Amino acid sequence: MFAFNTQLELRRITISSLITCIYLPSIVTVISYRGSLYYVGKGSSFYILVLIFIAELLKSFYLSAPNDIQGKKGKTSKTKASDVLKSFVFLLGVNFCFFIGIILFGAPVLDLHEETLMLSTLLTILTIFPLILHSGVECSMQLLFGVKSFARDTVVEMLVNNAMLTVCGAWLGAVVIPLDWNTPWQQWPIPCYLGAIGGYLLANVLTVFKATLMTAAYKYPAVNFLVMILNKLRVSK
């Protein structure tokens, strides 16, 4: 995991992760109660993606709102239109890359494009979209191609961590597909779809957990031991 620089960042990250921990399970619960969990691959359930999109958007406003200490306001409002267009194109490109990647990993080539596209869109929204919202198109491009290192920025580090776990979750979700249980949730792309959501959720839960521990560590230094263990986990990168 990562270290927090300031008290303020700690609070922001915790709260935004907490929001995720609340809204994502509730979306999943609602759709599973409505019985549309088995149709997440269909275009008709695009509204789920829209919901997640809006939630991420709102969250990012909170996360990257100008804080009182820095107080630079003029820069963000200036280049809105072209920025939005650029990010949109960039997101489309990333979406297409995910699409190709999923097919390489074994999704059907000639059919079920709708399902694959839904999965790749979900992955894009959960991984790249928050990054773009936070640090802009150019910066996230630089991040992707390894030009820039993100070691200094805690928020970016958290977002990258989330993205990695999301992709890992989708990857792991594929495990259940070949089993011969003949259940409706083994249909492509439901396991990967849910796996991605699960991975994202896990990343956020870990963040909250760590933040709680760190807060506790201010009071009870003994907890620092656990924090160190969590930090060790991160070294494996």
Added chain:
Amino acid sequence: MKEKWNFIFYLIWFSYLIMSAVLMFGHGFLLSRKTMSDITECQHLETFDCSGRERGNSSIEESCTLDEKIKQILSVTGSPLICAPSHGRVVFILVDALRYDFTEYDDKLEKPLPYQNRLPVMQRTLELCPDCVRLFRFIADPPTTTLQRVKALVTGSLPTFIDASSNFAAMELQEDNIIDQVVNAGHHAVLLGDDTWSRLMPRRWFRAHTMYSFHTWDLDTVDIEVDSKIYDELKKDDWDLLVAHYLGVDHAGHRYGPNHSEMKRKLDETNARIEKIIKIIPKDVILYVVGDHGMTESGDHGGESKAERTAAMFAYRGAGFGGQSPDIQTGREVEQTDLAPTMSAAFGRPPPAPSLGNILFPVLPKMTVAETLLHLTNSLKQVSQYLVRYGEESQQVSLDRLAHLINATREQIEKAATVKTEDDLSIYVSNVRLLMDNVRIVFREVWVEFDTVSMLRALLLLILVIFFNWLIVEGIPIERLPNIFASTFVSCGLISMAICVSVCYTVFHFELLEDVHHGVILSTGLISSALTCVLVIMHWDGISQRWYEGRSPIYERFSRGALMASAAVLLSNSYIIEEGAELSFLALSVLGTIAWNIGTIKAFTLWVGFGATLVISRSYRGCREEQGDCWTSIGVGSTGQASRTALVMALGSMAAVVAIARRHVGWRGHGVVLAGLFACAHWALGWGALGSPSRSRQLARGSWLILGSMFVLLWKRERFGAILPLIVCSLLFFIANALVLGASFAPSAALGLLAGYLALNVVSMMKNGNSKFSLSTRCSSSVACMWALLASYQFYGTGHHATLGHVRWAPAFHAGDPNYLPIGPFVTGALVSLELFGMPFMFGAAVPLLALWGRNGAAAAGPRTQMAAVFTLCLKFGLCFAVRVFMSALSATIHCRHLMIWGVFTPKLLFESGACAAALLGTVVGATLTAWHVPTQIKPS
């Protein structure tokens, strides 16, 4: 540079250890039986005269009763088999998995379980007419799987998993069986239900309505279909044998187990069915209702527990049965092998040639003494013929035992003439039964029982070899390896192995040891493990230091995990069925993490190219039967003549590979081009109706000749190190692969080559600490794991599947029929196994390239480092395959009573061992080539 040959010897030693352990396992696990295509013939009574001799041309009318005639014939020694004068009609209903206790009925049961008291019809008819009904325990022999059981029921033999015969490819039954006997006698047989029957015995049925039987979760479709036909069929009288196979009970058992209300429903349905059938059929028609096997309490079958073996047999004939008091008792145990001779006797035919059963007179109509004797002698004569023929064809049973049995049967045949009264007959019947039981016991020993001890020993040897060699490659610092192998370690090992072998043979000579092969394998395996253990202990300081110092990077741990995952899922049948997709997924993931670690656009592009190759090769991946939708959409037998597009693709891929490769391999390119041209011409000329098969075959032979001579020329010394010969070697193997794969699958070989090349380039870009070659990155286990996963994938990528039905036999004949050659069987075997495992072989031979290739490859380093690097990689690659083989052997052991053991796990074990053998052989070839070409002088560095 003494040690370079020691490296090779060690690799050979390692391969020997792995393969010998696998062989030992197979010896204990795979029971095999020789099948013969003999058919029992019988002669009609009309061809004999009253003195019991065969009638010549003289057509003198004589008058004697049938009984007298039969008695006269029996008194003649060496008389042939006689067809019985009377024949009946039989309705044969097979209720899959009808266990004996399903049929019992007990009023006093207070709370019957779902499967108890569900078939009251049997008990009721028995009380109404004790002479019309027989209810027996019908004991099955393991393996208690439906296919093997159906074979046993129709042939009367004890089928094993591999019934070695001249033709593996077809599922069609090659042996004599009751259906053949019935059809050959001019009678008609009708089939309803499970399509296992029609696949086993195609083209014999008068009418057949069969359904696909692999949907084990579907309880009703097949049953409803049979019900809709059977009552109409029963009313017709143009058939003599009606076979109906109901699957519902078995499927209910698999899905829910016997203690479930669904089982209750299915048994109730069965009860209603039997009741209705008994009402419909005429009095002289015999009805047999049998179960082919039982089930365990969880509803599975396949093993040898009492519950799985005890099926039920219910026989009904309105006009009554024969048989006497102790034999007709309800609940008596009879063998399933008895059914085939009994049914043949009902049709007046002799037992099928491979039958080892008794005739069950209690379920046949009442007969005279003479007729009974006729049937008994027929069965004895058939068994004695079978014993003689089996002794000729196979050495499984020792000759003196066979001779003893043959003499005993002949004795009984001669005694037949002395039997006059009913009392004599019953003694004679029991004597014959005893004799038949003895015969069956002898064969059961070699055909049916697993040899658990040797299976466990083999597993132990495998795990010892894997563990210690893993310690050697992963533990001992690589810098020490050249010194270890320059020492006397390898020669010590080889000498001690030689001593072991000679001691074993000496002990065997003095008859203290029974099985010399097992002794040799076990002692050499243990001695080698002890030696490697000593080596590990001696270098324990280095091992502990290396493990203390470094944690391996994440991609390396991930790749190890991926390999272990690919081995662990061999325990699950659904993953084995989908293994092609799973292996490509894992190989792509492992290469992806490597590329991620390199982190350049070029590596990423190469990775995408690699993935695209795997995606394209998906179109060559076949389907197996269990993959329902895919299987039915493609259809059976689509591997015939290549289509026009396939031919163009084949020619194009071959031409492209040859043209691109030619420029980079110097003068050797000419040979490669020539061989490729011959291969292309072979396909083009052999294609379509206009082609000339003989010329095409000659071209293929020409191509093989060039390939052979090029392979010999590989050993010409090369000044610039081993890379060039290794590349040429891979190209030659590619052309050989494409040749045996044939035009329709040749492009998949090119795709395999391309995927390997792309992966090789990604590997060559791997980050080292500095720009120079680094042993620890280039020879890391991630590279070996990725290569092994890729090599395993290519088995599927070239259109194979791990089922015996997917073995293609056409490649054996693409260059002419090898059976005319003195070494014919060897050539056939080599070509077919090259077709199956050519890709693991090619990848194995290319392993040294992984270490040498590229700008910062080992080729720039000194020869000692080169050899050490190549050796480490080869051993790691071999270990990957060994781990997979070990896991598939383990899963075969664990699942030996699983439903799909003979359908999924055992074929997987066979093909995995084949791939492992090919990969090990390939690595030995590649490593030898490297050792031969490695520059001798040590550079001053």
